[in-house]
Amino acid sequence: xxxxxxxxxxxxxxxxxxxxxxxxxxxxxxxxxxxxxxxxxxxxxxxxxxxxxxxxxxxxxxxxxxxxxxxxxxxxxxxxxxxxxxxxxxxxxxxxxxxxxxxxxxxxxxxxxxxxxxxxxxxxxxxxxxxxxxxxxxxxxxxxxxxxxxxxxxxxxxxxxxxxxxxxxxxxxxxxxxxxxxxxxxxxxxxxxxxxxxxxxxx
Numbered sequence: 001x002x003x004x005x006x007x008x009x010x011x012x013x014x015x016x017x018x019x020x021x022x023x024x025x026x027x028x029x030x031x032x033x034x035x036x037x038x039x040x041x042x043x044x045x046x047x048x049x050x051x052x053x054x055x056x057x058x059x060x061x062x063x064x065x066x067x068x069x070x071x072x073x074x075x076x077x078x079x080x081x082x083x084x085x086x087x088x089x090x091x092x093x094x095x096x097x098x099x100x101x102x103x104x105x106x107x108x109x110x111x112x113x114x115x116x117x118x119x120x121x122x123x124x125x126x127x128x129x130x131x132x133x134x135x136x137x138x139x140x141x142x143x144x145x146x147x148x149x150x151x152x153x154x155x156x157x158x159x160x161x162x163x164x165x166x167x168x169x170x171x172x173x174x175x176x177x178x179x180x181x182x183x184x185x186x187x188x189x190x191x192x193x194x195x196x197x198x199x200x201x202x203x
Contacts, residue, residue, distance in 0.1 A: 059085050061146040063112075065156040067122075067138075069170040075122045079142055084114040088145040092120075094129040097137040097157060103129040112144075132165040137173060 066078040081087060089110040095103045104125050112118050129138060139155035157173040 059083065061085055061087050061144070061151055063087070063142055063144065063153050065140045065142055065153065066172060067126075067140055067156075067158050067160075067170055069167050070121070072166040072168075075126050075167060075170055076119050077122055077140065078117060078119050079112065080117045081112045081114050085146060086111060086113045087151075088112070089118060089142060090145060090150070091143040092125075093141045093143070094125065095139050095155075096129065096134075097139050097155075126160075126167075127162070127165065130160060130162050133163060135161045 060083060062082045064080045064082055066080070068076050068078055070076055077092060079089065089108050089112055092106040092108065093104065094106075106125055108120070110118055136159075137157050138160050139157050141153050141155050143150065143152045145151070159169065159171050159173050160167070161169040
């Protein structure tokens with residue numbers, strides 16, 4: 001009895017501190033769970049962002065333009081739809097890089113399914129842009145409809161050498177650095193499709 005009486009105060013103190021220890025432990029566990037929940041939420045948000053970027057990358061319109069030499073007096077344009085979404089080609093534009101406006105606009109109305117290629121012989125259009133004697137760079141761009149909006153690609157550049165009406169060289173310089181851009185159809189009617197290169201970087 002003396003031993004219990006001697007240790008009664010410390011034992012009672014320990015019993016009194018048990019709810020406090022339980023509260024602290026519960027608080028720490030809640031903080032750990034809350035932190036884990038926040039990490040999971042951040043990971044979920046990042047996954048959603050990546051999934052959205054992947055979706056937009058696959059379904060956003062993206063065209064690749066290439067000019068090919070067929071013979072000394074013939075060349076063709078090759079337009080490849082790299083995206084899954086289909087587009088409606090509206091206009092081909094050619095210009096000398098040194099010029100602020102296109103030398104030639106050729107209107108078309110051709111559908112292009114995703115993953116397919118459209119080709120067209122340029123005929124005299126290339127010489128209308130360059131003349132019979134020219135050595136330098138030219139640019140090609142395409143205007144098209146997709147999902148009810150009017151887009152225009154950046155300028156794909158090519159190095160060309162023409163002597164006395166003969167195509168000596170026609171080689172690509174580089175691919176467009178940026179993706180297609182939406183044209184303001186309110187200010188730029190489709191039948192005019194006024195070029196924006198005068199205020200844009202020709203790269």
